[in-house]
Amino acid sequence: MGPPPVVTGISPKEGPPGTRVTIRGEFLGNSVSDLIGLKICGCDCLLSAEWKSKNKIVARSGPCKGRGDIIVTTRFGGEGTSTVQFRGYHESIGPVKESAVWVEESVPLSMPWGRRPMSPTTYTPPDPLGLSTEGDDCKFPEEELNELFPDGSGKLSDENFQPGWYLLEHHSNTSYEDLKAGMVFLQRKVEGQKEGQLSFLKANTGAVMDQLDRLVILKNMYEEDQRKNGKEPLPSLQTAIEGIMNLLNKIKK
Template identity: 50%
Template sequence: MSRARQPPLVTGISPNEGISWTKVTIRGENLGTGPTDLIGLTICGHNCLLTAEWMSASKIVCRVGQAKNDKGDIIVTTKSGGRGTSTVSFKLLKPEKIGILDQSAVWVDEMNYYDMRTDRNKGIPPLSLRPANPLGIEIDKGRFPQKDLETLFPGMSADFTSENFSAAWYLIENHSTASSLKGSTILQIYFIV
């Protein structure tokens, strides 16, 4: 006499929130007897079966897709146990779009100068590997006397690694004649500040 198999039960997911295509590890009980036994996997209403990798009867790894709901259950379906239940949920986060006027955590090209995936730069701080010209436009030094800049920006610095960094000073000192910057804008910064 064979005993009927219990339906899958999802008891944990890590991480429990993220944006679309986040890789998650699902933990639980009776999650299938093998890769071919797993016939359904949804997270927040999105079918994630194509990205699912069955590891064991208590662990599945997959990627969250473009979910229909912002928060929802993780439902596993197997041939041997049928449709399961979930005691946990996943929260889908909406990625924030960064515009040209929004602050960003890193310079766009910073990863070109510091590769965290290798040990080649181990022990060297990323700021010491910064590019000499982060804006990528022609540098034109010496148009304004250093003494005048120090008077205009007391206690400030054009060194962007300094805590007292002044973007206006940096632009006036290095890019006052750049074609992508309007001369009148530089003069406005120069006289306003």
């Protein structure tokens, strides 16, 4: 048995459910498999935990309220202690507040009683700035938009998307301060997605390298097969089958 884990620092120190928490301390496990338990304010957060090193773990907070310890449990050190606390709280999602689950990631509900789900063409994607779009009464005239952006489009999915068109169409009356807050929101979202992809690659470096090695082996086998049988292996296969059939006929006779 080794020394029990000790949590000595966290960042941030508070947040709503789903907050990405960086946990620092000592003896936080010798490897990924050594980490067998993680609780933040009494909520089990092991499934979201990313073991980085003996001194660092990154995880998402659960649906906890109030202050509580961060307890790490390892296979060889047992249950640890915490010298710091995390404060969890719940908040309503406002126009520029981040949500733990994005609307576009939610799975459409099935309707077994025969009602058809909403058509994808009628689905309205969430505003990328995290702001509430304005009503039809405040929309910029479409004729003027076509004049300003003759080759552009205000749809996010179009290749000729023009940000200016989108802002005039949905936020022509939005204050400058709200637009700045929306830009900060969008930057944080993009940076969070990049960080998530990078952490996935770092956590699975061994598996990625193993798959690359297997691809190289398959490539070498494919090139060797082409060298022996040519780029069109069917004639060689047909010749081999005919040779076997002739040999069988001779054996029967």
